[in-house]
Amino acid sequence: MTLKTKDVYIVSALRTPVGKAPRGALRNTRPDDLLALVLKSVVNSVPNLDANEIGDVIVGCAMPEAEQGMNIARISVLLAGLPHSLPGITVNRFCSSGLQAISYAADKIRLGEADVMIAAGTESMSLIPMMGHKVVMNPKVFESNENLGIAFGMGITAEKVASRWNVSRDAQDAFALESHRRAAAAWQAGEFNSEIVPVEVEESVLNPESMTIKTTKTNFLRDEGPRADSTLEALAKLKPVFSAQGSVTAGNSSQMSDGAAAVLLMSEDALKRYNARPMARFVSYAIAGVPPDIMGIGPKEAIPRALKMAGLNQNQLDWIELNEAFAAQSLAVMNDLKLDPSKVNPLGGAIALGHPLGATGAIRMATLAHGLQRRKLKYGMITMCVGTGMGAAGIFESL
């Protein structure tokens, strides 16, 4: 017996602007509040949508503890004022959590278990540090060299990829500069406008002189990361952070960020029922493992698998959102797979736009879905490397 799966459509994909961590505009904004905002926004994007019909809310988050602990998915559903009948689950695959959430949500529809699903991602790197508040390593990690990579910081893995794949410091800096240039130009041209949900940032500030607490409200509208004035000279001056004689700097690595995004997915039946217009069709998703000490090369394994499942060849891809965890690993992947640089991150990547870990997959879904439509292109992909040695890739067809 063969299982006949159903098609899955992206109906809405919206994101917050991305703030810089730990001192940016969203430094005091809770990740559950950001999530509630985008959940509400995608639900509201389809008039008359019966929220009770949503099968589940699957949320990616890479450090699910403290402000984003306690199953943030369910908490944010309730905070968003959505019906309590709507469940929620938090999933974690580090940097691909948001994309993983989309894949899981799609699967529920593909299997016929739900007609409407929400996938999302949220992360506040301002409030929850990389690795979380309490790190306790397993001593067994150090018993074999193979597992030592688990203990490596991401920067060290990037250095390893840079030296093994011969990615020079100059090439990394040039790539970083181009990311900023593209991102700044895209904002200038208004290319992100349709995917953005502004965040009303509310902060309580003590005025020590008048002894009063003032609540300020500001509208956060734009990504904070892109620097139109970045230069190669400035990038070249930065010292390597992770290795004394290395090439990976704060300038050619992704930025630490805060942000959230949500994606509304529907079956064909649901589209008809709500008279909803699909933006894109979910095509395929693949995940793969690589040695943890060169985790950055992960997409090299995942991309061919996703293409194979989709029955496509690489040249058919019009737009590739390759998460720029580090310029070093991005370039290594691009060079090995011979990806066309003009198709990779046409609006800039994480070096400029920021990388709020578990939210990034969902955030770039918004960018890709809107971008493909705006530019009338067909196939797009989202791909990223994942800590402890994995790669993820998802392919979508614009409609």
Place this chain on the structure above:
Amino acid sequence: MEQTFLFKKVAVLGAGVMGAQIAAHLANANVEVVLFDLPAKDGDKNGTVKKALASLQKLEPTPFSVKGKVNDIEAANYETDLSKLTACSLIIEAISERMDWKADLYAKVSPHISSEAIFATNTSGLSLKALSEKLPADLRNRFCGVHFFNPPRYMSLVEIIPGPATHSTVMDNLEAFLTTVLGKSVVRAKDTPNFIANRIGVFSMLATLHHAGKFNLGFDEVDALTGPSIGRAKSATYRTADVVGLDTFGHVVKTMSDTLPDDPWSRIFVLPDWMKALIEKGAHGQKTGAGVYKKAGKEILVFDAAKGEYRPSAGTVAAEVESILKLKNPSEKMQKLRECNHPQAQFLWAVFRDLFHYCAVQAESICHNLRDLDFAVRWGFGWSAGPFETWQAAGWQQIAKWIQDDIAAGKTLAAARLPDWATDGKRTSVHSQEGSFSPAQNKIVPRPQSALYSRQLYPELLLGETPVYGKTLWENEGVRLWTTGDGIGILSFKSKMHAIGQEVLDGVIKAVGYAENHLKGLVVWQTEPPFSAGANLAQVSGLLAAKNYSAAEAMVKTFQDASQSIKYSMVPTVAAVSGLALGGGCEFVMHSSRAVVALETYMGLVEAGVGLIPAGGGCKELAIRAAQSARGGNIFHFVKMAFETIAMAQVSRSGEHARELGLLRPSDMVVFNPNELLHIAKQQAISMSESGYRPPLRPKDIQVTGKGGIATLKMIIVNMLEGKFISEHDAAIAERTATVLCGGHVEGGTTVHEEWLLELERSLFVELLKTEKTQARIDYMLKNGKPLRN
């Protein structure tokens, strides 16, 4: 009863390099301080001061005891904040040395100064009389000069100068505040141009410049001759001018020539033409990147006045002159310099002779006594001996005769005759146990006997003064236990750099035993800094050479026993610390009932530098403190800080910083004047004894993070190693440090007793001791005095 003057709040006017640093030092001393400057033209009115504070944070050596101190300085401006002056008990004006600017400012601020407050100017040379006239009459009796030296945190000298109407209690109150609260060494000067230190120091520089030209010596050569080789600061002459700023030096010289037209030496109060040319070109010294010296890549270039260009710096002392300078006998040294025909020797004799000549002639007008003059020059310019000490050491009569001969021969820079007191045929000294000579009073004046100075049990001494260190109670080769008769024992080490070897360890254990039976308390204090440079490595190295590891382990055990005896002594033990307290020295401090440390205390568990971990109880104490600090919360957070302190061999940059590093406890005290250290330490010991002192109980339930903690620290270590920030051996040392701090490979949350942590420390220490790389590090340190990275 006389009312105490409370220095509640202090204002500093002028956020220039001196004003801002003075404010920083006040903040270091927990004095509420408000720093004023002109209002900024745009934006925040306090922008000027805030900018000054920002650059203060980048200054090296740091003016702050700990980083956060910058936040304790309140920024203010003359436009909107003058009312803030009213709450200040002391106002220190530190703006540019311009009489007209100062006069304008005085007019602006004086209406806001409270009727009790002291108003002081940090002028380095302007006349107090003239400045006083710019003030309203009712402020003049509370007005005086307070002359700090740059950098004010580190230079101990402060000259205070009364104006014509200054009330004596103002001077007394200010002196007490500067001495005890700010830890400064105060010299009372007279209202004469450039006061004492700069008058003599700048004269000495001008005489040096003059003779350098005459003997045709290169500037680098002069600096090689006039630095440490004659007991003066490393920056010697020309580099000092670069550090001060050639332009600033020019202003000081101009003040001298303007205000001292009748000085017999006034003809040399001018800048050489080449220096004027450098200033004109904007080469003002260090602050502009070029002056007498300039850096070109890694090379240091020196200005060649004859050619008018820079050349590589290579100044050396001629071998025959060097052998003279190495002579131990000062009298013989001076004689040989005078007799030697080498231009370098002739130059040095001329420099000394003219300095002595000038000091003798001017002393009566510029200082109250020669002690003040010698100390002012020592403290203000970093000389190891004052001019009169050097003269006295070389033989008073002989030098006096040579100066007179040279005056007669027309060799001196001025023809003025030496004063009678200097040529008195019976004179052999100006400093002695009885006191120092005062030319103005024509008699010996003793040291001040006031309550303020009675707190300084062993102040810095001059040549001719010998200290009396109480009565010996017990001693061995390594230590001396003594008392001044108040029931408190003082334990001082005899070893070089107060290093801790077997004889010191035995001595400590015995001394604690003696104190328990016969004394109220024990203070560990050294008669001069450092507190201790750490374990005696030569002894350890000897045992290693003989492969006698069991003796080495026994020595570590004794080290731990000594630390534990300090900790569990039945009478209070107080560590009185100034200067370096490294390795084992730091561990003794950590085990004392209380530490009383000077502001300038440089503490650290630096064993990693010689390939070891702290094993005299240092790791153990930090593990205990981590568990205590966590109060049931996340212990690992504190363990990690302790790990960083040890693994990175961090040395505190002040006493307060040692507390931030976890090496000092909240109950330990930081005192600002090192001369008061022993007095305060004794008071602490007495007070603890009077409070029915009991030692702490031995902890049996120290919570540790165990295997998980070790693994998590290992994660940090492997990343450092992968990033090539540390070597394999650094990693091996760090891993052992982690193991002790986490209580060994037990389950997280296990509770352990103190003995287990000591056992871990000891066994891992011996493990490292047996490695080749650790042995290489120890040898290297013994040979080169700095750590080997292998």
